[in-house]
Amino acid sequence: MANLISLFNHKGGVSKTTTVFHLGWKFANLGKRVLIVDADPQCNLTGLTLGLDDYDSLVRFYDNKQNTDLFSSLAPEFSLEEKSNPPLNPTALTKTKNKNLFILAGNIRFSELDTQIATAMTSSNTLPVLRKFVGAFNSLIRKMAAEHNIDIVLVDMSPSVSSTNQCILMSSDYFVVPVSPDFYCYQAIDSLSNVLPKWAKDISQFKIDGDSPLPTDNPKMLGFITQNYRIYTTANSALPDNLDQPKQMSRAYSDWLDKIKEVSNRKLVPALQSASMMIDSEKFRLSVTHDAPYHLGGVQNFSGLIPVSQKLSKPIFELTKEDGNWSGARWMWEKNEKENGIKVNIEEADKVYQNLAKSILKMIDLDMK
Structure with missing residues (x-):
């Protein structure tokens, strides 16, 4: 059975989409069959993964791949489409450039479902028929994963505290919180300490009887990933005796990271533990070498490579060197017998995502034993 992992932070601009794409690809390289789901109406994951970078290419995709996006697959459950015109293939997946990686495309109309889901969340006691709205996402994704032998599902969620996101997160087995080391993400972690346990409490009414549309257990947070920070090399690290010294996060970012760790350990982790929404700290320590609980990994700013x-x-x-038409000097150069340049940054990115993917897989494996 597939493990469903959502990436969520109601603070935008923390590279959720980039992380889902890169982490999904790395899981696929490790031999897992991976489904990435674009649950953000902005559809950035769809555009990034499939190379849909303008209006015409998007239109062609939706014309040629009808009923293979998230909204079209869910719409019949919400009676938003004519029953006489059912989806051609509600469980079709779209292939990517990686043979083990598939995508369920997003659709800007996905946000239209939120009103009905919100109504279902507040009307369940009087209108039991609306229960299916709450579990529609879970039912669809679990069905698709089973039919296509998917090992891991990664969900790119929108940055909002919506009823739709509540149902998506509570349909998950695990979740990860991407953050940038800054004041706004410090606030976001503080806020999530209240939001996430409340989501679990409010949705528990749908798990009372044996016909629950959602998983019985609450999702567990695996940790948070630090994104988009700049690094520097200390003066001493350029010396021959210190060639293996890792590059450091700049002071402004490291200060905010310390504050995020503090508020996470003081507020978020205890709140999630009380709601049975936290991976065990010992399983984290046995799986993750990057940092102490619950800092999963750090992804520096690779801005020059992103375009x-x-x-x-x-x-x-x-x-590769040819992909960016990089000159020899930009691609790789040496100082004090140490390699520098774009080649080194690419190798660093590979190491970061490899470690991150392996850590998550090991943690989940320990949790399932």
Whole structure:
């Protein structure tokens, strides 16, 4: 049975889409059959993965791949389409450039479902028929995963505290919180300490009887990923005796990371533990070498590589010298017998996502034993 992992933070701009794409690709490279789901009406994951970078290419995709996006597959459950015109194939997946990676495309109309889901969340006691709205996403994704032998489902969620996102998260087995080391994500972690346990409490009414439209257990947070920070090399790290010294996060970012760790350990983790929504700290320590609970990994700012990655629909760690037409000097140069340049950044990205993917897989494996 597939493990469903959602990436969520109601603070936008924390690279959820980029992380889903890169992490999904890395899971696929490790031999897993992976489905990435674009549950953000902005559809950035769909555009990135399939190379749909303008209006015409989007129109052609939706014309040629009718009823293979998230909204079209769910709409009949919400009676938003004529019953005489059922979806051609509600469980079809779209292939990507990686043979083990598939996508359920997004659709801007997906946001239209939120009103009905919100109504279902508040009317369940008087209108039991609306229960299916709450579990529609879970039922669809579990069905697709089973039919296509999917091992891991990664969901790119929108940055909002909506009823739709509540149902998506509570349909998950696990979730990860991407953050940027700044004041706004510090606030977001603080806020999630209240939002997520409340989501679990409010949705528990749908798990009372044996006909629950959602998983019995609450999803567990695996940890948070730090994104988009800049690094520097200390003066001493350029010396021959310190060639293996890792590059450091700049002071402004490291200060905010410390604050995020503090509020996470003081508020978010205890709140989630009380709601049975937290992976065990010992399982984290046995799986993750990057940092103490619950800092899963750090992804530095690879801004110069992102446009090339997006243009080619390839993850950063798959880029070659020819992909960016990089000159020899930009591609790789040496100082004090140490390699520098774009080649080194690509290798660093590969190492980061490889470690992140392996850590998550090991943690889930331990949790399931």
